[in-house]
Each structure stands twice: as C-alpha cells, then as structure tokens.
Amino acid sequence: MSGISKSQVSALCKDIDIRVNSFLDRPREGEWPYIWLHATYLKTRENRRVVSVAAIIATGVNTKAAIAQVFKASWQRCRVHFMRNALAHVPKAQHQMVAAAIRSVFAQNTQAEGSKTWRHRADQLRARLPKLAALMDEADVVGIFPNEASIMRLVGTILLEQNDEWQ
Secondary structure (H helix, E strand, O other): OOOOOHHHHHHHHHHHHHHHHHHHOOOOOOOOOEEEEEEEEEEEEEOOEEEEEEEEEEEEEOOOOOOOOOOOOOOOOOHHHHHHHHHOOOOHHHHHHHHHHHHHHHOOOOHHHHHHHHHHHHHHHHOOOHHHHHHHHHOOOOOEEOOHHHHHHHHHHHHHHHHHHHO
C-alpha cells in the first residue's frame, strides 16, 4: 500500500462511486412487508464549516427471504489512507511486515475477530513502533468526513458488500 499517488486514490474513489451509485439506484422489485429505518449522524465539511448530516439506512425484508442477522457496521477509516499514515511511522525496511500485519485484520470473518486481531497486532508492534501502536489505538472511528460524497461512498460500499453477503 505504500507509494499510492493522489491520482490513484482519486481513480479508485471514482470507480467506487460508480459501483455504489449503481447499487443505490438499482430497481427494487417485489413486496417488502418489513422495513427498518435507522439514521446515524456523521460530521462532514460543508462550505468550510463542520456540519452534522444524517445517513439514513433502510433495511428491508422481502417476501422471498428473511435477513438472518441485524446489519451491523462501524464507520471505519479508509484502508488506503490509514495504511499510508501507518507506514509514515515505520522505517522503510519494515513496511512490508507492518503492511502484512495490518492487512491480516481485514481478512477476518467477523467484526469481533477483526477487532481482536487489530488489538493483538497493535500490542505486538507497541514495543518496537510505539507511534504506530498509538495511531492504531486512535484509529477506530472517523470523526469528520471531508464531504457528503465520502459518506455516500463509505456507507454505500458497506451496504453493497452486505447486500452481496445476504444474496
């Protein structure tokens, strides 16, 4: 993940935006006897001010299948940006090892396993790389999104992945 340019990040974001917008704008057919609405408020920058916006998520159960579990997600920081920030605290010779350690977190099957692995990796790195471990301790939740498009990108991607799992 080291050495990714701003233009590569922009290109990745455009690709994600296309996929997310296609998912969000898709036709919904059939009957939906149960729909749950949930809103969470996120901070974003708008006209050089930090404002609170609602991300409203609708979860529906159609007549063919029921959702086996409740949708759960925490709003996580972008992996690419986190990796870039993390590797800035690591000597070049250790970039590959640290990147592999952090990527192993994202390979876990459940949120609980991911959180446990995250804590374990931070603790493993703490003695040799205390600044990186401190960054990992503080990296759980995004405080302010740069704009509403980034909120749509993140929430839409999570919903798209969850929808694929439910399918």
